[in-house]
Amino acid sequence: MTNTQITLVQLDNYGPWTVTPNPRREVDLQTLQSRLYADLSQLFGTRDGYVFFTRFDNMVAVTNGVDAEDHARIQESIRNRYPVTVSLSTATAPSPADALAHATARLQEEGSAQDEDRTEALLGAPLEDDERTDDDLQIAHFDVNDATGEYTDELDAFSTFIHIEQAYASLMRHMHEEHDSLSFFVGGDNIIAICPAMDAAAYRDAIDAVRDDTGVDLKVGVARGATAHDAGMGAKHALEVCREEGTVVEFE
Numbered sequence: 510m511t512n513t514q515i516t517l518v519q520l521d522n523y524g525p526w527t528v529t530p531n532p533r534r535e536v537d538l539q540t541l542q543s544r545l546y547a548d549l550s551q552l553f554g555t556r557d558g559y560v561f562f563t564r565f566d567n568m569v570a571v572t573n574g575v576d577a578e579d580h581a582r583i584q585e586s587i588r589n590r591y592p593v594t595v596s597l598s599t600a601t602a603p604s605p606a607d608a609l610a611h612a613t614a615r616l617q618e619e620g621s622a623q624d625e626d627r628t629e630a631l632l633g634a635p636l637e638d639d640e641r642t643d644d645d646l647q648i649a650h651f652d653v654n655d656a657t658g659e660y661t662d663e664l665d666a667f668s669t670f671i672h673i674e675q676a677y678a679s680l681m682r683h684m685h686e687e688h689d690s691l692s693f694f695v696g697g698d699n700i701i702a703i704c705p706a707m708d709a710a711a712y713r714d715a716i717d718a719v720r721d722d723t724g725v726d727l728k729v730g731v732a733r734g735a736t737a738h739d740a741g742m743g744a745k746h747a748l749e750v751c752r753e754e755g756t757v758v759e760f761e
């Protein structure tokens with residue numbers, strides 16, 4: 510079994526802020542959003558967590574090993590450096606999809622994303638050390654087979670982007686609907702999925718489903734770990750084995 514700790518990061522009352530007193534320049538919003546993501550990635554990352562940018566106004570972090578005090582410090586650090594604040598809601602479950610659903614529901618109960626009075630909510634109880642194990646997380650690192658030869662060096666850049674995004678859309682939906690997993694595009698042709706305990710046959714099914722749906726061929730490395738960094742690094746090593754052996758699914 511896995512025990513995934515997810516933290517939903519939500520910008521407080523950001524929609525109104527983007528148009529107050531007048532619509533703000535789009536380049537400034539894009540710069541703010543990408544810098545905020547970079548800082549959160551580093552803040553959670555130094556504690557071995559991962560953050561995924563998803564919609565930028567809402568981000569999803571995998572935070573096994575990041576405790577309550579860490580969350581409070583991260584929230585404070587953002588408040589001190591940005592014109593916006595963040596709410597953080599944490600939940601834990603064997604299923605990553607359930608953990609995020611619980612974290613979301615708790616934040617929604619506290620107030621709307623556009624409620625002026627809901628600022629810097631800090632919700633949920635991160636795992637205590639004695640509740641954690643070395644294989645609480647299962648992470649899968651998917652990659653498009655020979656994306657460079659098939660797409661990047663062959664098609665115009667926008668057509669390549671469409672192929673990769675279609676594969677991502679197909680995989681994220683399949684992994685969520687069939688396996689309670691949360692999959693995130695992380696750049697290039699790479700997708701990282703936070704999974705419950707899934708076996709090799711389930712990953713083969715996912716790869717077949719994406720090929721049937723979009724014609725894009727994937728491979729995947731999978732590993733377990735106590736933190737996102739541990740499991741994620743193991744998954745990268747397993748993916749290297751796929752490359753060396755020409756296989757499509759490898760477990761560390």
Ligand SMILES: Nc1nc2c(ncn2[C@@H]2O[C@H](COP(=O)(O)OP(=O)(O)OP(=O)(O)O)[C@@H](O)[C@H]2O)c(=O)[nH]1
Nearest residue numbers: 652653654655656657658695696697698699745752
């Ligand atoms: N975020 C992230 N991106 C990566 C990683 N490895 C590769 N990429 C991205 O993926 C792009 C393609 O690189 P590869 O996946 O190595 O190349 P490929 O042509 O698909 O070749 P094979 O994966 O060996 O089939 C790179 O330009 C990067 O943008 C990784 O570990 N993390």
